[in-house]
Amino acid sequence: MGYELQLAEQLEEVNKDFERTMSDMSGTFTELVQNYFTQCRELELMHHDKLTETALLIMEKVVKNELEEELPEDLRLLFVDKDTITNAVNTSHDQHNQKIDNKEDDIITRVGNTKESYNARMTEGEVNRNRHRVAEINHFLENIREELEQYENLDR
Secondary structure, X not given: OHHHHHHHHHHHHHHHHHHHHHHHHHHHHHHHHXXXXXXXXXXXXXXXXXXXXXXXXXXXXXXXXXXOOOOOHHHHHHHOOHHHHHHHHHHHHHHHHHHHHHHHHHHHHHHHHHHHHHHHHHXXXXXXXXXXXXXXXXXXXXHHHHHHHHHHHHHO
C-alpha cells in the first residue's frame, strides 16, 4: 500500500509537470497562430487598398466609357458612383476580416479545449488506476486475513 501511495504521488507530480509543459506548448502555439493571423489581417488590408484603388480606376473608365472589355450588367451597376463601389469593397473587407477573426478564435478555442480535455482524461485515468489498484490491494489483504483466520481456526 505504501508503494502505491508513493507511486500515486510521483505520478501526480509527473502529470503536473506534463500539464505545465503542455500549457507552455499550447501558449507558444497560440502566440504563433496570433502572429500568423495578424499577418493575414495585414495582407487583407493590402488587398483591400489595392482593390479599392483598382475599383475606383475601373469606375472612372466606366464613367468615361473607356473600358476595353464590356462588363456584365450586374457588375456595371456597382460602378454607378464612388459611394456604391466603396461600400461594396468595404463590405467585402469587413467580411474577410470577420472570417479571419472567426478562424483565429476557433483555432485558439480548440487548442485550449484539447489541452483541457486531455489533461482531464489523463487525471481521470490516473485516479481510476489508483482506485483500482487500492481496491486490488484491499481485496488481496482481505483474502490474506481470511486465510490467516482459517489457519488459526485449524490450529485450535
